[in-house]
Amino acid sequence: MFKNLLNKKNIKHTTDNVKSKLIDRIPNGTFDKCPSCKVIKTTKELKKHQFVCPECQFHIPLSAVARIEFLIDSNSFKEFDPKLSSSNPLEFDGYKEKLKQDVKKTKMNEAVKTGEGTINGLPVIIAVMDSNFRMGSMGSVVGEKITRAIEKAIEKRLPIIVFTASGGARMQEGVLSLMQMAKTSAALEQLHREGLLFISYLTHPTTGGVSASFTSLGDINIGEPKATIGFAGRRIIEQTIRQELPKDFQTSEFLLDNGQLDLIIHRKDMKSTLTNILKIHSM
Template identity: 55%
Template structure:
């Protein structure tokens, strides 16, 4: 009897349901954006409603030209001109035409600047807005021509002109033709100034190279957005050239304001109001 009590029983095999992984959340791509300044994750819709300014640290994300026009110009008052100017390949640079077509489809622009007339709180002005989403806003023949024509139109109509700059510099695929745009745009602005007319330059991130060395720094009033990179050559190139460590924040708009190279830094949510005041004051003086 005791022998049966200690007898080993057979194990019973049972089938358990296989372990199922929890379903992966179905989150569409592009709904969240990481801020490169504070590393916070921002809901894209909230960012757009906040004029593409990080709600956590105030970092100003880059805008397209059309987004900026919608932000600054009164609704239904913008009239674009010279929108059909096309880029050529004067140096027969390999694959340049294909790259331009690719950029036009990607950025939904003909070139890296939009020009036209519009009203800011009722004050009429000519405006040129560069777009870094098109070949990093590089200045080729068409960009220079459109900006020059915009300045000449402002002079002809005796209107102020506002230029929003953002650029990586001259467009290398066009060589000397690109560099000539520096002189051409500067000459048009000089004639505009001779007529006693107002030119407001607004520097956004980034404004570098030949654009900085020409029309971007020729404004009667030079404004900038917070934290914008502004300069001719990049910080790394300068350090390699002069063999010195650059100061903290060198080439940022705050550094330039402190050293007297720009007139004021204006946060994006105050920019339209500020431009309206400047246009109104200049109109009163005239």
């Protein structure tokens, strides 16, 4: 009996070793797990669906590079300020190292990519935030890049689309980060006075100082399905007002029902919907 158990143990050990070796041979980026339903799909299949889970329709957050690839016409994107990067103005301990880690991970110098391109032939200025870089938090460089993109839209008389994905203002830069709320909002006021179009496209998640500034100032505010959009966290609000919030609170659907969004657009319809809006406003 002991011999049989030993053999079973050896078989299990051998099987585990084989599995481990097989997993080690699978290249990184071959499979992805849906954060919502936990189903594992090949990255190739998810990319075919623009990283929307085919099982539960959860919109998996996109990198800035992937968003631009799905939306902007091939070979038409020209990036603005690619080398602009953050310093450590408050000498916050460990901040420089964290920035270097995110630069290496995302191949971006900051949490937003800005530039000019075309959507089905229609010229547009675009800014896309990336939650993989410091959770898309808005420091002085993020605010500066978005402001410069707005100013470029004014200069070229073009519409601007800003895709937000952010945890809010970046605490490591203190008041310098908070100042970006006013700076980006002031730039949008100038854009508004020039009669130019600003489309604010809110993705999962959009929170904190970003949601309390430029993100909420769109001529047209669009959300992705079931995106978390809000300022303070649910727990903090409930503790403050001593009241239980609705289950769908701070979702795109809740905001649409309460007049804070104009549209909720499935990612597969993103390009066609934006094309129609740009066509209408170019007449």
